[in-house]
Amino acid sequence: IPLKSQLLNEAYIFIHQCYEELNKSEDDLKNRLSEVNQQILLSGTYKHTSEELEYGAKVAWRNSVRCIGRLFWDSLHVIDQRQLDTHEQIYNVLVKHIEYATNKGKVRPTITVFSPNNVRVWNHQLIRYAGYETDEGNMGDPDSIQFTKKCIELGWEPKYGRFDVLPLVIELNGETKLFELPDEIILEVNIQPPTIKSFDELKLKWYAVPIISNMSLEIGGITYSAAPFNGWYMGTEIGARNLADDFRYNLLPEIADAMELDTSNRSMLWRDRALLELNTAVLHSFKASGVTIVDHHTAAEQFKRFEQKEKRIGRPITGKWSWLIPPLTPAATHIFHNQYDEQELTPNYFYQKKPF
Numbered sequence: 238i239p240l241k242s243q244l245l246n247e248a249y250i251f252i253h254q255c256y257e258e259l260n261k262s263e264d265d266l267k268n269r270l271s272e273v274n275q276q277i278l279l280s281g282t283y284k285h286t287s288e289e290l291e292y293g294a295k296v297a298w299r300n301s302v303r304c305i306g307r308l309f310w311d312s313l314h315v316i317d318q319r320q321l322d323t324h325e326q327i328y329n330v331l332v333k334h335i336e337y338a339t340n341k342g343k344v345r346p347t348i349t350v351f352s353p354n355n356v357r358v359w360n361h362q363l364i365r366y367a368g369y370e371t372d373e374g375n376m377g378d379p380d381s382i383q384f385t386k387k388c389i390e391l392g393w394e395p396k397y398g399r400f401d402v403l404p405l406v407i408e409l410n411g412e413t414k415l416f417e418l419p420d421e422i423i424l425e426v427n428i429q430p431p432t433i434k435s436f437d438e439l440k441l442k443w444y445a446v447p448i449i450s451n452m453s454l455e456i457g458g459i460t461y462s463a464a465p466f467n468g469w470y471m472g473t474e475i476g477a478r479n480l481a482d483d484f485r486y487n488l489l490p491e492i493a494d495a496m497e498l499d500t501s502n503r504s505m506l507w508r509d510r511a512l513l514e515l516n517t518a519v520l521h522s523f524k525a526s527g528v529t530i531v532d533h534h535t536a537a538e539q540f541k542r543f544e545q546k547e548k549r550i551g552r553p554i555t556g557k558w559s560w561l562i563p564p565l566t567p568a569a570t571h572i573f574h575n576q577y578d579e580q581e582l583t584p585n586y587f588y589q590k591k592p593f
């Protein structure tokens with residue numbers, strides 16, 4: 238049946254690539270290929286060794302064309318939790334991921350891999366703020382409105398605040414359960430500008446660690462539909478998008494007012510001045526709090542080193558220009574003046590259909 242031969246094919250390609258790159262012997266390769274062949278013919282699927290899983294998760298990061306942070310692909314911490322089979326065990330391991338990755342601010346790029354096909358985390362990120370549509374307008378993160386409604390349907394108590402951390406929604410074998418995250422494991426940073434004091438009454442903050450939990454990890458034909466992964470933030474993600482987009486927290490007008498800028502005239506570039514103040518405030522505040530963050534110039538420099546390293550090794554440099562350029566001052570980075578091969582090699586991380 239096509240599925241088996243398709244899986245056989247993808248498994249073979251992955252095992253060859255993996256054993257080649259890990260300098261395994263011909264014997265190891267031959268034995269593993271026949272073992273995988275056997276498993277697929279007998280059971281219709283096969284199980285990765287922990288070594289293959291670790292290699293696959295790292296190379297999936299290396300192949301992520303939208304990621305500027307790939308220089309550090311080989312230092313990913315891979316946690317193999319494929320054996321878990323209850324909601325409570327999965328919840329406890331997700332709490333451990335948050336604590337391990339946060340590391341009191343010295344963020345560790347980490348991925349936790351659950352059993353393929355029967356686990357889904359419905360959250361976009363393990364830590365994210367709720368969003369509410371009220372008669373007086375939006376409250377919190379508008380990007381979370383739909384998921385917040387789902388959580389309320391599942392029994393969550395809404396607090397209608399600006400920064401309410403959402404509960405975890407874990408689906409296992411078709412059964413969905415909701416779990417609150419304890420406040421003490423959520424590290425947050427208060428955003429204050431290095432210069433003007435008037436930001437303070439804006440009471441801005443953001444969470445320290447972005448942990449993407451809605452993408453799948455695909456390795457050698459096997460799809461891990463729950464494999465939450467985190468790195469550290471690049472400042473512009475918070476300062477130029479999450480807090481700035483008019484369909485997100487939409488703070489530029491308030492920041493411009495706090496800076497006493499003339500917002501009646503666009504060509505005074507008040508939006509740009511407010512953006513700059515907000516982004517320096519984000520970088521300054523994270524650094525002052527001892528939380529890992531990277532500015533977009535340093536991140537671009539690191540990506541250049543990634544390009545040089547991949548070229549030296551003889552691997553294709555892949556990338557998606559529109560995602561790799563930072564949203565602030567893009568033309569000041571080499572990325573803007575380059576072109577990239579957009580092919581999506583596997584292993585890789587992919588979007589998957591919404592579970593709700």
Ligand code: HEM
Nearest residue numbers: 298301303304305306346347466467468469470471531586
């Ligand atoms: C270590 C620090 C890291 C930094 C600074 C970083 C930075 C970024 C940024 C800025 C984006 C674009 C996000 C957006 O525009 O919304 C991105 C995308 C992405 N990153 Fe990284 N990253 C890091 C680590 C990682 C790790 C550890 C993984 C996986 C193991 C990863 C996988 C991805 C993927 C799959 C995307 C595309 C997401 C999508 O298509 O929605 N990154 N990264």
Ligand SMILES: N/C(=N/c1cccc(CO[C@@H]2CCNC2)c1)c1cccs1
Nearest residue numbers: 306447448449466467468469470471474
């Ligand atoms: N710094 C990061 N930023 C992101 C990486 C991947 C995705 C996202 C959020 O993507 C959303 C969907 C499209 N833009 C917003 C943010 C990381 C998160 C996890 C590992 S690194």
